[in-house]
Amino acid sequence: MKHSSFTALKEPAFRAYFIGRTISRIGGSLSTLALTFGILEAGGSAADLGLVIGASMVPQLILLLVGGVIGDRFERRRILVISDAVMGIAQLITAALLLNHSAHLWQLIVLQFISGCASAFFNPASNGAVRDFVGPDNVQQAQSLLSISGSLNRIIGPALAAGLIAATSSGVALAVDAVTFFISAAFLMKVPKAVKTIAIGTSIWEELRTGWNEVKSRSWVVAYIGAACIYQATSLPALMVLGPLLAVSKLGGASAWATVLTAEAIGALMAGVVLTRWHPEFPMKQAMRLLILGSPLFFVMALPNVRLSWLILPAFLSGVAIPMADTLWLAALAENIPDSAQARVSSYDWLGSLAFAPIGYALIGHLGDRFSSTSIFAGVGAIDVAVSCLLLAVPGVRLLRRTEPERKISADSVTDI
Secondary structure, eight states: OOOOTTTGGGSHHHHHHHHHHHHHHHHHHHHHHHHHHHHHHTTOOHHHHHHHHHHTHHHHHHHHHHHHHHHHHSOHHHHHHHHHHHHHHHHHHHHHHHHTTOOOHHHHHHHHHHHHHHHHHHHHHHHHHHHHHHOGGGHHHHHHHHHHHHHHHHHHHHHHHHHHHHHSOHHHHHHHHHHHHHHHHHHHHTSOOOOOOOOOSOOHHHHHHHHHHHHHTOHHHHHHHHHHHHHHHTHHHIIIIIHHHHIIIIIOSHHHHHHHHHHHHHHHHHHHHHHTTOOOSSHHHHHHHHHHTTHHHHHHHTSTTOOHHHHHHHHHHHHHHHHHHHHHHHHHHHHHSOGGGHHHHHHHHHHHHHHHHHHHHHHHHHHHHHSOHHHHHHHHHHHHHHHHHHHHTSHHHHHOOOOBTTBOOOGGGOOOO
């Protein structure tokens, strides 16, 4: 079946979501830097900064699974609108406090906690909402377009954030972020309401159990969530914690590391473009093969006399590999998980990633104090290769086929042998 690169954008519901989400992401690129400098300018310490940023993570860990149940029980569009509005209000109050120079640490913590609660409901519902907007057969293209939007933002966002903060203040940048949440909600309100059947008489625990059964009954789902947990606990922390240290000690400083991250972002942009047209018949098998492309970056960083020029191509390949694998994963979920369980399965995926990330950062930091970065980078690269190869040995991963309108092949029919 032939696919136009922009078929998904012809759907008015997805077009509204895409525009709103893109604008909101631009605001999001402002908020991280603005909140950091806003706290420091107000006299806060590094510990204060950690408390404020961490305050948004705690409610997500607690409420993500509940958010998945809500996302399957109620209309997802409405959940996204309410979540956007809550996050926008929280950021607007934060901006006002910073602009008035009246912010107290406890206020910022509470506001970020509220924003994290809203995210816990937004994230699980969003994947299912994309499926609602375009149908299961166009989810890969829709997610690819969202990936392109995110990659462009990664390239231009930091410069935009730095320029706005330098020209105005951190408070103004946070106010702009708040407005982008309201714009996103306004676009979503243009989407027609969906009819949603609400299960009556079932408890949250029963629905969580049902969602978990949807996960564990599919070996390819368990395998990929497991791989994502390992990535969050090893590869990502090694890159984000030890990568900048490597740049300072051997590559020439922050500008060198910015070059590496830009190469990654360009790779992610290319991945999104390719996946608007390329629809592999065995998506999870290709996803696992792609993940192996992320390992050369770590092996090159492990070289004793590594140079910046050596990292550009591996960083580009890593940027291609991870987003492309994730997009194929999201498309496979949309095509093979019942609509009634989309948000719950997504919530287990989100929970695994968020739960293992702080463990990974703490572990990598501890290992970085005891071992050389060369050894850690080599070990992480080896783990990447080993995990991908192990997952390719899982029949459910290798044999899962794409479902087409004219030929529906159930993922459940794949026998693990």
